[in-house]
Each structure stands twice: as C-alpha cells, then as structure tokens.
Amino acid sequence: GAVVSQHPSRVICKSGTSVKIECRSLDFQATTMFWYRQFPKQSLMLMATSNEGSKATYEQGVEKDKFLINHASLTLSTLTVTSAHPEDSSFYICSARIPDAGYTFGSGTRLTVV
C-alpha cells in the first residue's frame, strides 16, 4: 500500500547545527504533507502544513525561520531544524494524504540535540 518513507529515523546533532528530515511518498503523490512534533508521552502537535510548490503554513507558536519546510516536488517534503538546541529534541513525524484513502504517517525521526 501507499507508504510515506521518513529519514533519518534517529539523529544526534550538536547544539547550533542544522538537521534535515525527509519524507517521501512512495507510489503516490503527496500534494500536502503535515509535520508533527511529539514530546515523550504527549500527543502529536501539528507544526506546519506544506503544500507542493508553495509556502508552508505554520501553526501558531511555531517559528518558521527555525523549522524550514520545503515541498519542492509531489513526492518529497523536508523539514530542516536550524540552529538546533537541546529543547528541540523531540520526535518529528510527517503525514500525507493518500488519495481516497485517508492519511498515513511516516515512521518518525527522533532528534537528540546535545
């Protein structure tokens, strides 16, 4: 079935560096991709909605200059955490709509900033 492939699954980076997370839709075109953040034992918080070929829409309180989203093609959306700090450590997960079949999630990326 339709799958969203998310990479990397885990990443450890130094404070101040940037990290890019990729989500690719396999076997379908994802015109819209949602990016979520999930803290331990908490729910998924929507960060932004990315649309292919246009600027992402960010939720209130999410810094767009810190969390850069690019959706340059119908099968790829990326989230770049810039100048990462320890408080950015979290589980990041994307979700895309499968045509006529609801939404599917990527496998998630656990980011640890040291």
Place this chain on the structure above:
Amino acid sequence: GENVEQHPSTLSVQEGDSAVIKCTYSDSASNYFPWYKQELGKRPQLIIDIRSNVGEKKDQRIAVTLNKTAKHFSLHITETQPEDSAVYFCAASKSTSGTYKYIFGTGTRLKVLA
C-alpha cells in the same frame, strides 16, 4: 481555538475486558474523526474512523460512536488482548479547501494485563 480533550490518560484493563476511551471536540464544523494506535517509538496507525453522517461504526473488536450534538466520540475495544497495549489518539478534523487538518487528543495509554 480548536481543541480535542481525551480521557482517560491511562487505562489498565484485564485481558478479555472492554476498554473505552472518550474524546470531546470543540469545533462543531469537524466532520471526520479517526482513531490511531501508536506503539512505542513507532508511527501512529489508523485503526478506525467515523464521519459525521454516521453515529456508530464497528470493525471486529473495535467500535467508535459519535454524538454530534454533544460533540464527543468514543472508542470501544472489546475482548482486549495484550497486543492492544499501546497509546491511542483520537483526532477531529474538517476539510478546508479539500485538505483535512487534524487536531489530536492528548492520548490514552492502554495497558492490557494478562
């Protein structure tokens, strides 16, 4: 703003017993209500969903009920098994320009005791 409350936050049941998780949403325009199961460190998996034109939906041991007037919906798991142990999230959404934006509940950690 839009909000989804979910209760209880933790739930322990004996194997074979039933489990019920309840969610209340604030946006009366919400018309689609999926339930997700998330095992530790893994992606959320859709287990059942219901649309606003239906009051109840069942799939084997899992059922969902919706009360639009009261703006709440519930997940019912019967004959629980140890493999049902996971975190369950409800979500409420509505279509905006053809895109569903999910607002997730806070999650329920279900433990099924053997």
